[in-house]
Amino acid sequence: MSQSPGTHPHTIRAAFRGTLGKFALDAGFSAPAKGVTALFGPSGCGKTTVLRCIAGLNRLADGVCDIDGDVWQDRDGTFLPTHRRPLGYVFQEASLFPHLTVRKNLLFGAPRGDAGKNNPVAFDEVTDLLGVTPLLDRSPRNLSGGERQRVAIGRALLSQPKLLLMDEPLSALDRVTKSEILPFLERLRDRLSLPIVYITHDIAEVERLADQVVLMEKGRVLAAGPLADLQSDPSLPLATARDAAVTLDTTVEAYDRAYGLLTLTVRGSRFFVPATPSPVGERRRIRIISTDVSLTRAPPGPSSILNLSPGRIVSAKPIDSNEIVAVVALGSDGEGARVLSRLTRKSWDELRLGVDVAVFAQVKAVALGPGRGE
Numbered sequence: 001m002s003q004s005p006g007t008h009p010h011t012i013r014a015a016f017r018g019t020l021g022k023f024a025l026d027a028g029f030s031a032p033a034k035g036v037t038a039l040f041g042p043s044g045c046g047k048t049t050v051l052r053c054i055a056g057l058n059r060l061a062d063g064v065c066d067i068d069g070d071v072w073q074d075r076d077g078t079f080l081p082t083h084r085r086p087l088g089y090v091f092q093e094a095s096l097f098p099h100l101t102v103r104k105n106l107l108f109g110a111p112r113g114d115a116g117k118n119n120p121v122a123f124d125e126v127t128d129l130l131g132v133t134p135l136l137d138r139s140p141r142n143l144s145g146g147e148r149q150r151v152a153i154g155r156a157l158l159s160q161p162k163l164l165l166m167d168e169p170l171s172a173l174d175r176v177t178k179s180e181i182l183p184f185l186e187r188l189r190d191r192l193s194l195p196i197v198y199i200t201h202d203i204a205e206v207e208r209l210a211d212q213v214v215l216m217e218k219g220r221v222l223a224a225g226p227l228a229d230l231q232s233d234p235s236l237p238l239a240t241a242r243d244a245a246v247t248l249d250t251t252v253e254a255y256d257r258a259y260g261l262l263t264l265t266v267r268g269s270r271f272f273v274p275a276t277p278s279p280v281g282e283r284r285r286i287r288i289i290s291t292d293v294s295l296t297r298a299p300p301g302p303s304s305i306l307n308l309s310p311g312r313i314v315s316a317k318p319i320d321s322n323e324i325v326a327v328v329a330l331g332s333d334g335e336g337a338r339v340l341s342r343l344t345r346k347s348w349d350e351l352r353l354g355v356d357v358a359v360f361a362q363v364k365a366v367a368l369g370p371g372r373g374e
């Protein structure tokens, strides 16, 4: 595999331009080679095509694919065939070998003997992370859809990839099974230092899993960057959507056992959230929906709303003739984490709000609790 001083360690660089049938693709992005990078956009915008180009399954001559310092494709004609690219690929539906046990399915494609001596991903760790240890001696024939998909993810991981590609891995599953698998994917993201490129058209999956997002539309990249940056950019469609939200990665500061409330800190603020106990220092991701955030100009009197933070309006955009979305940077210096507040134009006018105006952002704690923010 070629590695030269001109390459980009710790980075995924992918850019592909060309046509497939009638479809024109001109999509490029760079992202840190760690955590989950979500390719997000409507059906038919080219997400799978980009993933297939990264895998070497589609070949566009005008293409660059540089994964953590290794060049898989370049405009000078470099093009590694798929089997020489150390990647795992998880599809919408798991295709397991029906005549092999779960254990043999998992080990299929795993390096053996000397080649497997220094495997960074250990068998026991993967089966434990994915909760498939009790299934090892079973046949895939009698596994549920969710169990099959967890085995398929395990098999991809045990091939010891440098990059894991996942193409809508939850879309064939029902809502309950999806919500059962999401915590497994969060654990993979948090415990393994393996970059994942994850396709979805479901914003809820992006909010739960993504560290970076590549926003696609009609074969092009609209924007790419850290999830919170894209969510709080009013020029992008995420911020003005009816269900717009920001996700904040917070740290557990305390737990109030008497009231069942976690205190979570984030740059410029802290939030009280109804939740089960979590160890101090643990990372916790919360989701704050734009319609749950209200603004005041002056600190309010006694209120049932537990979460109150000073901040500053940094940008705003009309959604239609009646509603506006404001981006508020939290903290007394107005430099902290950003949240969205969706409000009526009437409130906007009556409070004389505008960019650079100091405000207090309020969020009910119950809006951040189980089933809402968590």
Ligand SMILES: Nc1ncnc2c1ncn2[C@@H]1O[C@H](COP(=O)(O)OP(=O)(O)OP(=O)(O)O)[C@@H](O)[C@H]1O
Binding pocket: 020, 021, 022, 023, 041, 042, 043, 044, 045, 046, 047, 048, 049, 050, 201
């Ligand atoms: N090899 C090909 N030849 C012709 N057209 C193609 C080829 N590959 C993809 N396309 C077309 O490119 C477009 C983008 O498809 P792609 O599957 O990448 O979109 P997507 O964003 O992943 O959509 P979905 O979420 O529905 O899977 C589609 O119109 C598809 O028909």
